[in-house]
Amino acid sequence: MTSAHGVQFGCSLPNMKPRLVSDASGILFRVTELADMHRCCAGARWKPANRHSTACEEQASPNPFSNPDCATTGSRANSSSHPRADVGHATGNNKMARLPYLEADQIAPEYRDMLKRNTNLHKLLVNSPDMARAFNGVGSYIRFNSKLDPRLRELAILQVGWMEKSEYEFTHHVKIGKEFGVSDQDIAGLMAETEGQSSTLEPLARAILKGAREMVRELAMSEATFAEIKKELSDEQMTDLVLTIAFYCAVVRVLATMKIDNEPTYKEVLQQYPIPGVN
Known part of the structure; x- marks a missing residue:
């Protein structure tokens, strides 16, 4: 035809x-x-x-x-009661993303540096290249320039991903976190703390995870949790922590709304750390 x-x-x-x-x-x-x-x-x-x-x-x-x-x-509608449990999954060759993934040859040369990591998140965000650059600037600062301890930073990000059942964010930051000192024991402790169980994590890590959970569930950290964390962090570090948690609360909503597909190499993380309600 x-x-x-x-x-x-x-x-x-x-x-x-x-x-x-x-x-x-x-x-x-x-x-x-x-x-x-x-x-x-x-x-x-x-x-x-x-x-x-x-x-x-x-x-x-x-x-x-x-x-x-x-x-x-209609099987997706029954996969889980959690509103984001089906986000980040592709079936066969069926891509879920609501906007196209762009390759380097599809964008202007001055923006191609943003695809160095070549993840689906970056390939979708360059549909708006200037916004993507601003987004990447915050993410890069958090990862490479923040004064917050990198292991504690990654634990806070992982807590957001775990709480929001964001396969993409959680699995990516399991791999990233291990590059910055997060151990399997740390991740097991995060899961235990989320369920209200005891863990071997140190008091500051437990308090930071609690603060992240409060920001996800209640919008803001409680006075008690903020004060407990602040005993150990400077004003600059405390600002970095709150902005990091808030930024990744935003990231999971971008991933969910754009229905960004998780890459196979990251989906492998689910074999070790399956997320309840996520297939």
Whole structure:
């Protein structure tokens, strides 16, 4: 089938009307949700041929409703009662993200340095490159320039990810945290503290985790928790701690709203640290 704009489609679908959209990489064509559903359940998968055309790649499927990429089964709605438990999961080749992941050749040269890590989070945020640079600036300061002890910083971030059941944030910061001194025993202690159980963590680490939980649950740290932490931290360190927790409370909401897919190398972390309610 050929569209009015000369784009060749490799299969025929009933009631399919091209819809024109624009993004940073040029003009793309999508079809209506009805056609998407039909294509998915018929076993077809769309694959961009180049920047200006789209090709439909057929896949044989003995049962049109057995295609694992079909999103019409409704199983996700029953996966967990937690509102963010299904965020960060991709099924087969079905990418969940609500905006495109951009590669270096799709953005202006002056912004390509932001894709050095080449994670899905960074590849999506460069849809707004100046905002992404500002976002990266805060994240980079927290990781490399903050006066807060890096192990305690990473424990606070992990507590936010664990509390919010954010697979992406938690698994990424398990790997990052271990580069900054977080041990498996520390992570086990975080899980125990979250459940109100005792742990072998030192008093300051326990207080910081409590403060992070309070900011997630109650918006703010309690007077008692703030005062307990402040006994051990300078004013600068205390500011860094609060801003770090607040920043990653924001990050999990970006990840959830944009439905950013977790990368396979980070999903492996779930084998050691499964998050309750997250498949």
